[in-house]
Amino acid sequence: MPAPPFADRPRIDALDKVRGAAAYAADMRFPGLLHAMTVPSPVARGRVAALETEAALRIPGVTRILTPADFAPTQRVADLPNSPRPGLVPEIAFRGEPLALIVAETLEAAIEGAEAVRVRIEGAPFSATVDSPGAAREPAPDVSTGDAARALAGASTIVEASYESPTQHHNPIELLSTTAVWADGRLLIHEGSQNAGAIKVAVARTLGIDPAIVDVKSATVGGAFGQKGWVQRQTALVARAAMLTGRPVKLVAPRGQIFHLATFRPLSRHRIRLGADATGRMVGVHYEVDQQNSRSGGFPANQYHDGAMRLYGIADYAGIAANIRTDTQAPGHMRAPYEHPACFAFESAVDELSYRLGRDPVALRMANDTRTDMHTGKPLSSRFLNECLQIGAERFGWSRRNPAPASMAAPDGTQIGWGVACGLYPTLIHPAVATLRIAADGSTRFAVAGHEFGQGIRTALAAVLTRELQIDERRLQILVGDTTAAPQHLTAGSWGSASALPLVVQAVARMRQAVAELLDGRRIAGTLHQQIATVRRPFLEVEVSQVGPGQDSAALQRMRAGGYAVTGPAYPDFTTMSYIAHFVEVRVEPRTRRVRVPRVVSIADCGRVVSPRTAASQVRGGVVWGISHALREATETDPRYGGFLNNDLAEYVVATNADVDEIDVGFVDEPDPLFNSIGLKSLGEVSMVGVSAAVANAVFHATGRRLRKLPIRVDDLL
């Protein structure tokens, strides 16, 4: 039986966060702490011929300089989230690659030391962008179903267009920070991460030590968005420095360097042919996508199709994909990494189709609904996209829209446009283990795989725990992101809630059973705490585990070993996706052509909503980022030099409060009947999917200008 609706509750850590009491990784203090700074490569490709460190070592406070000689040589492997990163190496694969690590008594000395290192480099030719000579196009496996060519040949209307989503960087406010402590034969790492378990294994591998002696803690993360899902290059460097100096070492990477160290959303180009029959049924799609990748990047290109092919009931879909290899650091996952750019392209094409057909864009979408995963033929466990569209259209006042482009204007000549677009995201699940401990002293501790990076997993866990158990919430401790408390998975892909919350239900049932066994028929009044106290036990602890539909204990073992074991969205008997519909109003100024977004209505189908407040906050954040993706953000590369030119928060323009106005969020809040005991699905990423298409569609409706390359800026509309 799915859970009944959950009541609103405050964010469990809100007070700590606004008081500045929440402790992030860089806040951890250790006696004798040393500070580190890297020397980034000024070139995009080459080899270090010599590192001259004498001047740097003379700077007061500089204690040690790590060079490639301090690391065993490692093979560069395909760059994936959990891959071990190399230590310091003489070969330079991208601009900003760390060439040396300065360790000093103060941060200032470390910085001065880093600036004083002289590097002699033998440069090599490089390809900085997808259009640079030498950028190699490398086909990825096709993702196709049915016979798109035949279907398109029979289509009565075909839209054909190319779209481009630019290079973008995550820019969470919390920088990449690593603090490593080497003591008593153990290595302790504090780092803001979504993937503490992988750090444990990967750092051990890079340094040639046993993962069993490595502990990783990432209790509170100041924004992650996929950037912190990948094992960072710096972590093993800092850990090695701690081992060599015998003192705790901390590195907080400067933001300008993070643009070159962390992953990024790669530029992607989408060519779409979308065909419909005379009744307005979408019958076939031929969709080719190219994305920028690094030379050794493992971020797969074909996944752009996984969402797009399931958005409507289109039986014939040809999905072609390719990587374009360039000399950069590896691109990677950035919130809704594939679905977001793909739905910008695809939902723009659907909008173009609606005008070609003379159909209302909402009605056209609703008429192409499906109950089946067209890719696998399996039933969808739940799909309420049409409900999202219906509720959204009503709240937005869509029926008052004049369908003709450039037909709505304010008295001062400001053009008004209303656009719609949909999004979807797979509902995935990762195996996980949890322990619930109820103590006689009135405290409760729940430990599980997961990371709290602002999305509210602690709040959602507390919502289920406090509903299932009469416990004192002030004495409830929820441990996430801590490899000493529970094995940790990569918390990403919006699988955190589905992988953790049903474990609460299971743990509570197991706990009740354990208490019953303990009492052995005795009737004792009071709470579980009181019952445990009465029988003179300090605490009772139960462990539970969960795997995804179709997974067996091997997946759980992989997870316990720090491996990646996610499954979905196609399960043995069904496919599970989350959905959203966005309605956007834009206003385009008559002369200077600034685009403003005064209001957005977004309605999501994420199954049962467990934590209404943090869920709505997730959607608002996704919408803000979608607006920012559509109108603001792009990282620029000068092909002559490589690297990212606008590498700070002043010049990499993310939306500010002044750029967003009313965002009305709603949920269908219908539990998924098959996926898990609570009926919840994924939410974090689907929130932003489709927003940028809705903005671009609204700009078209306002101006009659179809803009297929993001971001849309005044330059495009003058």
Next chain:
Amino acid sequence: MQSFRLIRPRTAQEAVSAAAQGGAASRFIAGGTTLYDLMKLNIERPGQVIDITGIGELHRIETAGEELRFGALAPMSAVATDAVVSRDHPVLAEALAKAASQQLRNMASVGGNLLQRTRCPYFRNGAGGVYPCNKREPGSGCAAIGGLDRSQAVLGTSEACTAVSPGDWPVALVAVDAGIELLGPNGPRSMPVDALYRLPGETPQHEFTLAPGEMITAITVPRRNAGRLSTYHKIRDRESYAFALASAAVVLELEGDRIAQARVALGGVATRPWRAPAAEQMLAGQRLTPELALAAGHAAFRDARAGHHNAFKLELGARTVADALIIAAERRP
């Protein structure tokens, strides 16, 4: 970032003497919003930093007389929200309020803001030998010319440099013929704000006409030049915390329904705060219509020269001037 000597004088005279002793490696610091930034980027490497924030006399805001007088250390946020400035002199208040972020405006001083250095990304990002820049390393070349030049200047450029003068406040001050008071090794002097700025020419590393060791102590604004029919209109890539793609400071004086005098200055498009006399002449004696406003805007860009990606600034700049003129005219009581 290297070690430096920190000096905290109590008077302007002490500050100037310290600067004279410190020589070329000496820098004054007020809010630090530019200097610290550039020190962190390893572009500024001062050997001596003179913290002038303890000089009480330089914080004063005086709005009683025919001339407004702002001590160089008055925070941008304080001048922007001053009762008289915000009520009677919108062009000044808006230029300050639309700059940077509230946190930065709280720290930054109105005097220091005049000396803000360019945001040209090639200038800021190149320390350590990545991008050549004639401003940072004279003679090394300019990476922006032929590079990603969307944000570069279209007015006042040279073969050596196209970096935009980033400020908003200086643009408003140039429009209203404001002056500055200076104190240097040879004593006090004053000059128009307009005379503070150089064109890049062949020596883009020299941006200001200050003599070595000279310090700005106050800004003076003839009250009648910055009246209520004025605005600072700023178009940028987002609605807060961004530098101008194009901006216009406009002040109108009307006689009946005709413009007696228009003051127009441009920001975000030029290598220095840019007065637009051609636009002003076209407007003088005319009735303002949307068509005339746009024509005046285009006149302001008659001598503009675009690079690869910034040609849009000619049209955007003209339209920004037009909108600014219309906004200012609508403030007629």
